[in-house]
Amino acid sequence: MDPAVLRDDMVDGLESPPREVIESEAVAEAMRAVPRRLFLPDDRNAYADSDHEVRGSRILAPSTVARLLEALALEPDDDVLVVGVGVGYTAAVCAEIVGETNAHAVDIARPLVFDARENLERAGYGGVLVDCRDGANGLPEYAPFDRILLEAAVAESPRALREQLSPSGRLVYPRLRDARGQRLEVQTAAGERSPRGIVEFDPLLVAGEQTGAVERNRTAREDREFAARRAESRRGWEQEWIEWDAGSRRSNWPSR
Template sequence: MDPAVLRADMVDGLESPPRDALSDDAIATAMCTVPRHEFVGDERTAYADRDHDVLGTRVLSPSTVARLFEALSATDGDTVLIVGAGVGYTAAVAAELVGETNVHTVDIARPLVFESRANLAEAGYDGVLVDWRDGADGLPEYAPFDRILLEAAAVRPPRRLVEQLTNGGRLVFPCGTHRQRLEAVSSDGDRDRFGAVSFDPLLIDGEQHGAVERNRTAREDREHANRNAQSRRGWQFEWIEWESSLGR
């Protein structure tokens, strides 16, 4: 079937009960335009309302993407930073909304940066900037941004991202750990809360994509060991030396 027809059917489903995930006409037009199959790699299922797994990352379902952009409230000409480039689909939708040269996106995983760049170029959005870095640091070289979308969960708004908002800017992110809600934070501290969501946690430098639990545990173990080593008192070292002498 013609992908354009599939996109129209997808958007119609998002606008109708029981999903009711989409009410903004500009977002509907953007999602009708972006060739989602170029990012998912499977034309048969690309427009179904489901997540996809590509290179170990989750490509968000169309209904989740719609909810993110409804909360973001980006308009034509806004500068947008997306933290979590993934395979590039969300950035392509943003490019349709605000113009591709106004969209910047970062990811901590190098393979996803390369994949996102290739997909965006293939789909006709090569004006989007995709950079490799720790997303919690944002993209200060291009700040400030009118809108920042964080596609990873955090327990509070990352400070560096809030600092990179324009006056009147807006940061949207999944707030929480096991139980998460979508939240929007303005540059002056006002917060709006939306429905429940489920996202992977925000990775930090040193944590490899696709192995969050293992790498986070290893990092915490190292930090714990360092704290213990720094807190030892002299008598502990003397006790260790005394035990060593007994074993001789």
């Protein structure tokens, strides 16, 4: 079947019950225009509303992408930053709305950055800037941004991203809510927040946890952090380096 027809069917399904996640014409037209199949290793299910996995990274289902874009509320010529570019599909849809040179993206995983650049070039969006960065630090060289999309869950929005917003900008991100899961949240540059429903995203990674890194185990990092916290909380006899003498505490560490 003609890929354009499949894209139309996909968008029609996202506009209609039971999903009804697309409300704006801009998002609908952009998703009809971007060839999603060029961003997937297997294009047989490219227009099905399902997630995929590439290089250990989750490619969001079209309905999830639509929800993110509706929350972003992009306008033509907005400067937008996508944190967590993945294979580049979301960045391409953003570029379709705001223009290629106004779309920027970063990812901490270098293999994904290379894939995203190739995919965007092949799909006709080679003007999108994609760089390998720690997502929590954003892309300060190109700030401020009218819109920032963080495609990874965090307990609190990274300060650097908030500081890179324009005065009228907005940041869209999945916020962790402890045992209650995650909630999509929109935060303005002024700090105002508004919820946009329940979501489920992978956590924001730090150096050493990205695809292709020597160490990718979040549990190992968390174990080290908890061990450091326990060590700092020890007192008295638990500290092997403390010597009790005449009721006073003296360190055996050499003086500096």
